[in-house]
Amino acid sequence: MKKIVVFASGSGTNFQNIANYFDKKQTAKIELLISNKADAYALERAKKMNISTLLIDREMLYKSENVLNILREINPDLLILAGFLWLIPENIIEAFPQKIVNIHPALLPKYGGKGMYGMQVHKAVVANKETETGISIHYVTKEYDKGDLIFQATCEVLPKDSPETIAEKVHSLEYEFFPKIIEKLLLEIET
Numbered sequence: 001m002k003k004i005v006v007f008a009s010g011s012g013t014n015f016q017n018i019a020n021y022f023d024k025k026q027t028a029k030i031e032l033l034i035s036n037k038a039d040a041y042a043l044e045r046a047k048k049m050n051i052s053t054l055l056i057d058r059e060m061l062y063k064s065e066n067v068l069n070i071l072r073e074i075n076p077d078l079l080i081l082a083g084f085l086w087l088i089p090e091n092i093i094e095a096f097p098q099k100i101v102n103i104h105p106a107l108l109p110k111y112g113g114k115g116m117y118g119m120q121v122h123k124a125v126v127a128n129k130e131t132e133t134g135i136s137i138h139y140v141t142k143e144y145d146k147g148d149l150i151f152q153a154t155c156e157v158l159p160k161d162s163p164e165t166i167a168e169k170v171h172s173l174e175y176e177f178f179p180k181i182i183e184k185l186l187l188e189i190e191t
Contacts, residue, residue, distance in 0.1 A: 002028035002077040002186045007084035008035055010118075012042025014082035014103065014174055019049055021179035028186050031074050034067070036086055062089055071095070077189050080182060081140060085117060088140050100140035101185065103178050105170045107152055108136040112145030122163035122170070130157050133166060135173045137181050151181045 004022070008015045015033060022028045033046040034054045046053045060066045068091050071079070081088070081102040088100055104112060106121045111133075116124070125133045134154035139147035153176075155169040 001026070002189070003031045003074060004028050004078050004080055004182070004186075005032045005034065005071060005074060005076040006030055006080045006082050007088075008033060008042035008082045009037050009040055009085045010042060010083045012040065012045040012082070013171070014178060015042045016045045016049075017175045018080065018082065018179050018182060019045075019051065021183075023049075025183065027183060028077070031076060032070075034084075036061070036084070042083075058086075061086065065091070068092055068095060077186055078182060079140075082178070083117075087142065087144065090142050093140060093142060098139055101150065101182065102138055102140050102145070102147070103174055104136045104138065104145055105133075105167075105174070106136065107132070107134045107154065108138060108145055108149065112136075114144050116145070119163050119167065122166040125157060125166055126161065126163050133157050133170065135170060135177065137178065150185070151177065153177050 006015050019030050030051050032052045032054060033042060034056055035043050036056050038055055043053050056067055079096055079100040093100060111121045111124050132154045134152055136149060137151040138149045141147040153173045155173060157166060
């Protein structure tokens with residue numbers, strides 16, 4: 001069975017969706033959820049699903065080898081960023097090349113980069129009168145949202161749409177496609 005580690009900073013709806021998907025499929029298992037926020041509801045979701053959790057701070061991630069050593073011990077097939085807002089340090093990127101995947105709530109390269117997450121993205125889409133938006137699944141590099149694209153899906157933005165209605169459309173795309181793309185990537189990895 002393939003192994004996944006998920007990083008999340010927020011409520012964890014994408015994390016839960018991924019966990020539920022692989023719970024049914026039995027092709028992969030989430031070995032660990034890593035979060036940088038003690039109040040992230042993703043941690044509660046993980047506990048309810050009997051998935052191990054690790055709460056980290058900046059010191060652990062950026063100034064020590066602690067997180068890298070834990071990841072090496074698990075030896076995951078993929079590391080998944082599901083609403084994790086910190087940059088992944090270079091030592092982890094180098095240890096897991098082309099094995100760290102992020103989902104972004106816009107059609108990159110538009111609306112990517114530092115500070116472009118969640119509702120900020122959707123507000124910018126409305127402000128710029130875009131006619132479509134969507135999701136981008138991409139590999140992680142040392143810069144926000146600059147890694148090679150793996151997959152994109154689009155949805156229409158109507159003149160009457162608000163950032164909140166766009167968020168609902170984008171979440172639907174995330175829930176539908178993120179687990180499937182993760183599974184596809186896992187199947188491409190040599191065992």
